[in-house]
Amino acid sequence: MKRKAEFPNHVWTYDFVADQTEDGRMLRFLAVVDEYTRESLALDVERSMGADEVIAVLGRLIAERSAPQLLRSDNGGEFIAHSVQRWLAEAHIETAYIAPGSPWENAYVESFNGKLRDEMLNRELFTSLAEAKLLASEYRDEYNHRRPHSALGYQTPAEFAAAQLASGSATLRPRQAVRQPQPITLISTGT
Numbered sequence: 001m002k003r004k005a006e007f008p009n010h011v012w013t014y015d016f017v018a019d020q021t022e023d024g025r026m027l028r029f030l031a032v033v034d035e036y037t038r039e040s041l042a043l044d045v046e047r048s049m050g051a052d053e054v055i056a057v058l059g060r061l062i063a064e065r066s067a068p069q070l071l072r073s074d075n076g077g078e079f080i081a082h083s084v085q086r087w088l089a090e091a092h093i094e095t096a097y098i099a100p101g102s103p104w105e106n107a108y109v110e111s112f113n114g115k116l117r118d119e120m121l122n123r124e125l126f127t128s129l130a131e132a133k134l135l136a137s138e139y140r141d142e143y144n145h146r147r148p149h150s151a152l153g154y155q156t157p158a159e160f161a162a163a164q165l166a167s168g169s170a171t172l173r174p175r176q177a178v179r180q181p182q183p184i185t186l187i188s189t190g191t
Contacts, residue, residue, distance in 0.1 A: 003070055003096060005035035008164050011096075012041065012061075013072040013109040014079070016049070017116060021126045029136060030057055031116065035072070035108045037164065038149055039157040041065070043116070043140040045132045051081035062091065072096045072106055115143070 005011035017029040028049045032042040042057050058071075071093050073079040080097070088095055098105035120139045126132040144158045152160040 008037045011035040011070045012068040015109045017113050019121045027132050033109045033112050037157050037161040040140045040143050043136045045136050051078050051083045054078050055087050070094045
């Protein structure tokens, strides 16, 4: 199912990009992009991210912007996990998984990830997780507010999204309450 985004907040896409700090420890960047406006909605970085962290990021974004109708991704374990599937179903968000080995089916986030790799990750030697978080936040701000896109008539994603909102063709108000992720409690069997 390849559905094209028709308005802001219609289709989001997400993916992970890996890097490391100078001591060789893993960094995972979770990029979330609005396919219509090309906005980077999130660029979160942690040492590791699983299904619970994906749900937390999506929950935060939905609280800020409202839920998309469709969420596109590859078939990575964090995206097809039962807990993520259940959470998305409860939030009434459709999923579209690209065919394995077909990154071109997820072109918007792949394009973002390529720019992220070329413009930040390949140029930086991260000394710590805190530094990676700061630089990711700065990159996201630059990408959204100061970097024009030819596909958007040389507007920045933020300018394009604001113009769509002003024209009345888009809304970022919450459509419905979405369940926030619940903490996981481990029960010891005493063995």
